[in-house]
Amino acid sequence: MTLPTTPVPPAPGAVTPTIVLVGHGMAGQRFLEALAERGTTRRARVVVLCEEPRPAYDRVRLTSYFSGTTPDGLALADEQFLSRHGIELHLGDPAAAVDLERRTVTSRSGRTLAYDALVMATGSFPFVPPVPGRDSAGCFVYRTIEDVLAIEEYAGNSCRTGAVVGGGLLGLEAAGALRGLGLDTRVVEFSDRLMALQVDAGGGRVLRRTVEQTGLRVHTGVAAERIVADERGAVKSMALSDGSRVETDLVVFSAGVRPRDRLARECGLSVGERGGITVDARCRTSDPHVFAIGECARAADGNVYGLVAPGYEMAECAADAVAERFAGNGPSARDGAPRTFGGADTSTKLKLLGVGVASFGDAHGTAEGSMDVVYSDSRAGVYKKLVVAPDGTLLGGVLVGDAEEYGTLRSLTGSVPPVPPESLILPAGADGPGKGLGPAALPDGTIVCNCHHVDKGAVRAAVSDLGCTDVAAVKKCTKAGTGCGSCLKVLGQVVDAELEVNGVPVDSGLCGCFAHTRAELYEIVRTLRLTTFGALLDTHGREEARQGDGCEVCKPAVASVIASLAPAIGAEGHVLDGEQAALQDTNDHFLANLQRNGSYSVVPRVPGGEITPEKLITVGEVARDYGLYTKITGGQRIDMFGARVDQLPGIWARLVEAGFESGHAYGKALRTVKSCVGSTWCRYGVLDSVRMAVELELRYRGLRAPHKLKSAVSGCARECAEAMSKDFGVIATASGWNLYVGGNGGATPRHADLLAQDLSDGDLVRLTDRFLMFYIRTADRLERTSAWLERIEGGLDHVRDVVVHDSLGLCDELEALMAGHVANYQDEWAATLADPEKLARFVSFVNAPGVPDPSVQFVTEREQVKPDLTLLSGPDIPVRTTDAALEGTAAR
Amino acid sequence: MTQTAPCDTPPAEAAPSPGARPPRSGTAAQGSTPARPSARTGPADSVAHLVEVYDGAGWAAVCRLDVLVPGRGVAALLPCGTQAAVFRDRAGHVHVIGNRDPFTGAYVLSRGLIGSAGGMPFVSSPLLKHRFDLRTGRCLDDPETSVPVFRSRTR
Incomplete structure (x- = not known):
């Protein structure tokens, strides 16, 4: 199958060179994007050979398929990307042979392409240990969407139990997926702990306990010895090295990956002893016309990286090298020295089965003389360890259960933190997290953005010397924060601190009482679990406002934040409970x-x-x-x-x-979900808009937000419910629901933008959950979704990345927050009528409760x-x- | 510096109907509809924590101190027929001003949110959000306008 393409305009007076990319995975797609950015796609014919039957998708988020993301929802490039840049993509047609001499590559279907540059991005394959019976029906690996679809189909075949061989990152992901399919699932890990690569023994213990609490069974220190099949050849049980035997209907092997370098070996490219196509810092292989990137490559430092960030970095380096070759007489592809890749930081932060896990730097304390600072609270499922050198330099660490401080800690790695190390990992309340750890404390050489290797000095220079006045300008100028985005918080702090040093007023505070924005206060309330306005004001208010009474601006805003977080932080649920009554x-x-x-x-x-x-x-x-x-x-x-x-x-x-x-x-809450009469009565209706409107209204009723929320559901494209003018509007189509967001009527009307289309009922609700919670989390006070969508960095695309593609890894949390809201909803009036104390406030006069107000x-x-x-x-x-x-x- | 607002002018043309005014004593009015739970019209043994307001003619008990939610206000009907807004701030101070919002004429100031700015306590009208200094009654958004301030004590 070939996607539609547009012809490449040939370079004047030159024969168009051909670039062939083998493999359309995450690194491959990034390489194509980088080529397009450099204008090379206009100067060269670019052909992609892809083994899988679909274009590049987000493999990191594979598991989200089981929480409702469609395969299309995982797609990395929009539909037009390839055609826009004239890139030819051949799906289901992998490269079969390469002739370095004649510079040709032949695909499995027999297509032969002559190349000027060949880029290998073949990725890796799952390692399946040589266990007898591993070919039985019901044995799977966990790597591609096709694997996931096959597992789902097989599990639906009356499977009740499942087992995952391998308790690493991917193994736990797979186990979560099996559990999500309703299987009673166990994990079998050969080493003595889960995620042995990332966490130490202490972290492993906490992780194991938390993982077991989610209903998974964990076996460590044992190996799978034999898969036992029934008479039909289907998996029945698994024998373990400790002599035990566990019943299981399905086995997923997730015991690590190996670079796919067979094609390279066969054509004579140099490969590493333990696999991986050997490349230099510019991702050039032993053949001058061939490059290799991502998990199939053995980088200049001798490592094969199985993480996406190094893959992306290599893609950029290779694109630089290739672009340079085909730059012609045109403007140079990119300013500055070509990028090189010498090795990568393997720090990781992720959310596994709902548990935050992070490891960075020298997590295992391998450096000579290194020492540990450990905080462990197994009751709360939290484990934090810092590895510190004798001179106090922070070398690395492990965080399990609470990885909030990852960004700051990783930034500090390699330097001597300005405060004692224990205060960096103590929980809130003790000394406050990261107390005294303002951005001013970071030394200039601290890397703020790891993706683009931008240090604090460069950020400061962008502000002070180049006149950037906000994060957006600094991002443009330095590229900091434009990679994974995990440094944006620290970046913002550094920028603001520098602006402050320069005397530029940056008071984005909520009001005279708080120097924080509403979104920041939301984060403070959420992470420190502050349940009263007084506590927030006295700890995070402006100095001069502490112990005071707040004001009419911050009181309702904070009340709204507390109300929308109430289930998560353990605050009282009713808006008239306790102190909250004084804030409304x-x-x-x-x-x-x-x-x-x-x-x-x-x-x-x-x-x-x-x-x-x-x-x-x-x-x-x-x-x-x-x-x-x-x-x-x-x-x-x-x-x-x-x-x-x-x-x-x-x-x-x-x-x-x-x-x-x-x-x-x-x-400031959900008002109404308006609807047309829908397919039940209307001869044009395609879906039952009334049912969906009722469902949405009952789901989000009582949800407190930065401003009021309106919604509507239309049963067909005639749009009688005017959904396009709502904060979130839903329009039925023959193939499902379309979700529009950011619409507004009123004084400044705004047509809503399409967030996602052709959704099932479940997907619609899930996306709406995420969208609303993300809005509540990040909007300013009294900022409607329309204004928020216009203001927020990256606009609709960013919001879509976050809520549809889970680019910030927030979706589980957003959904959990909404689930908390739904579960804790109570009718405010029914609760008030049942509470004599609240009811007693409904009088005209405190000293004459029976007297009506004569002025009304x-x-x-x-x-x-x-x-x-x-x-x-x-x-x-x-x-x-x-x-x-x-x-x-x-x-x- | 609390100033006294004597109750010499009737607050509104809509005077309450005769008999609706609370008595001048410290005991609470027993209205004609006593069905509502009356935590605020406490028993006599809580006299020690009673908030009283001086309306120009004498001290009138308004409510028990613990009925006042810190940060919030209540309306009280003074014996002379005028409406007062009674607030308690976080520090525990009681402030009493007239209940009428001079910008709209509505008797609603008791339902405003109170706050403090630079140590000055204020209430923000719930209608058009004008701020009034609780100690002087002066409108912070319009110095020409002010509301009466009443003396109060807690016994």
């Missing part, structure tokens, strides 16, 4: 919307706008009995106006009894009441045109 704007405080005369309006939830006649009658009766003005809202609900504070409990007692819940019209009076207009403003005896009510003025108005 009046609307939240009385769970109703304040109107201009001091009365309130009431909006019960009507999920999806679907309401029974009985409920309609109840609303009518309540409004009639309390003399309320009623109006249909734009969000398919009914708003009842003119209730006094002391009437709210009585009104809600009747509404709750009739089955209504709070509609959160008063909160009404007159009649068009057969309904309206506020009698003449009673308020003040000057004309001024109209302030700020956003703040809008907050007190009715829910729109």
Whole structure:
């Protein structure tokens, strides 16, 4: 199969050179992107031979297939990338032979290509130990999407148990996948601990306990000796080296990988003793026209790297070398010296089965005279070890269970930290994590961005000498932070610190009380598990604001942060619980919307706008009995106006009894999920939009956010529900749901952007979970999704990377946060009615609870009441045109 | 420097109906609808922690101190018929100002959020967000405008 291509314009007066790439994996794709960046794809014909039946995908995230990511969702390049750059891709047609002499490569299907440059990116293959019976049906490896699909299909064949041979990183991933398929799963590891390469014995113990708590069974210090098959040749059990035998219906081998260098060996390229195509620092092999990158290459330092970051770096080096060769007379491909690859930092941070694991530098303390500083709390599943040289230099470390400080610690590796090492790993509360570890403490030579090898001095110079005033400019200027992105936090701190040194005001603080942004406060509350505003203000407020009362800006903002994190940090769940009651704007405080005369309006939830006649009658009766003005809202609900504070409990007692819940019209929270009538009734509808709208509204009801959230679901492309103007909108198509985000009506309308399409019900909900939680986590106060999407670095693409492709490894956590919200949801009004203490606040006067507020009076207009403003005896009510003025108005 | 706001002018044309005013004594009003749980109209033995407000004619008990949520306010109906907004800050100080928001005429200041800036306590009106100094009643956004301040004590 060949993807459509566009012809390459030949270079004037020259024969177009041909570059052949063998292998379209992650390193291969990065090489193509790097070539395109350098303009080489315009000057040369680029042909790719790929063994797998699909274009490059994110192998690192293979396991996310089992949590709902589709194979397409793992794709690394957008559909147009190849055609845009005129790259020919031949899928399912691997290179079979190379003739170095004649400079040709022949594919399995017999295609012969003459090349000017050949790049090998054949990757590696899983090592399957020579265990008898390993060819039985039900034995798999875990490397490609095809492997994953095969495992899934076989497991669906009435398998109940599974075993993974190998307890390394990939083995645990595979075990998590089997568990996700519902198999009772065990892991068999030959060495004495899990992830032996990355963690030490202590970390291994903590990791094992945590992994076992997730329901996996772990055997260490034993080998698989024999796979036993039944009469049909299918796996039945496995004999272990300790003499035991475990029943299993399926076996996955994940005992390491080996470089795929057969093609190179056969054509006569030099390979290392223990495998891997030998290359120099510019990724050139023993043949001047052949390059090798990624896991098939043995780098200049003699190592074969099985990690993606070194693969990417090699791809860039090879692209430099190849581009240089075909630069012609045009502008040089790239400024500066060509990139070289001498070796890589194998530091890793990942989330395995929900456990944060990181190792960096000399994790095992192999350096002469090195010493350990260890913090271990097996009860909490946390293990942290730092390896320190006699002179105090931080050499490396291992983090299990809490890898938050990875970025800072890795930056400090190789230097003497400015604070005692133990304070770097003590938990929050003791001395605070990383206390005294401001970016100013880092020496200039500290590498901030490992992907692009940018040190702190270069970042400082970009700010001070080149005039960069924000992270975006520094990224452009130095490339720092444009790789994996894991250094962005530290980078931001360094940039701000330098700006501060230069006297550039960078007060992005939330208000006069906090120098932090809302997103930063969110992280502080989340990681330190602060459950009160007071604790946050007194520890993280501006010096002059500590012990004070906060203000009307930060109190509701922090209340919202605490509310949206409540299940995760163990805060009280109700917005009127404890101290939280003092933080809420009046609307939240009385769970109703304040109107201009001091009365309130009431909006019960009507999920999806679907309401029974009985409920309609109840609303009518309540409004009639309390003399309320009623109006249909734009969000398919009914708003009842003119209730006094002391009437709210009585009104809600009747509404709750009739089955209504709070509609959160008063909160910075999900409002309504509007819907059209959908395929049930509509002759055009393709999917049941009402059902989906109700489902989404019930899922996200009560979710506190930086601003209100609106949504809609349309049952077909006619878009009657106006989903494109919502924070998240859903439109049905014949092949599934399309999810749009960042839409807005109001004063600055914005059409929503397509985030993902053709989604199943499950995928739609999962993506929406992630999107909303990522927004809640990173948005500013009162920043709607539309403004957030415009502001956030990288825009929609970045958000898509994070929530669809899990580029930050956050998705599990985002989903868990949402699961916590869903599980802990309670109707705020029902809970209030059941709590005499909360209820007691609903009086007009504290000292005269039975007396109604005499200033709240009404007159009649068009057969309904309206506020009698003449009673308020003040000057004309001024109209302030700020956003703040809008907050007190009715829910729109 | 707390100034006293005497209750010599009726607060609003909409005077409460006769009999609705709370008595001048320290005991709480027994309204006509006592159904609501009344933690705030505490028993006589909590007199020691009673918040009282001076309305120009005398001291009127408003509520028990522990009824005031730190950082939040309540409205009180003074014997002369005027409405007061009673706040307690985090440090435990009680502040009392008029409940009427002069910009809108609505009796809502007690429902605003309080805060502090440079040690100065303030309340932000829930309607149009004007800030008022709780010690002087001065509007921070418009020095021409102010609200009355009442003396208070806790016994």
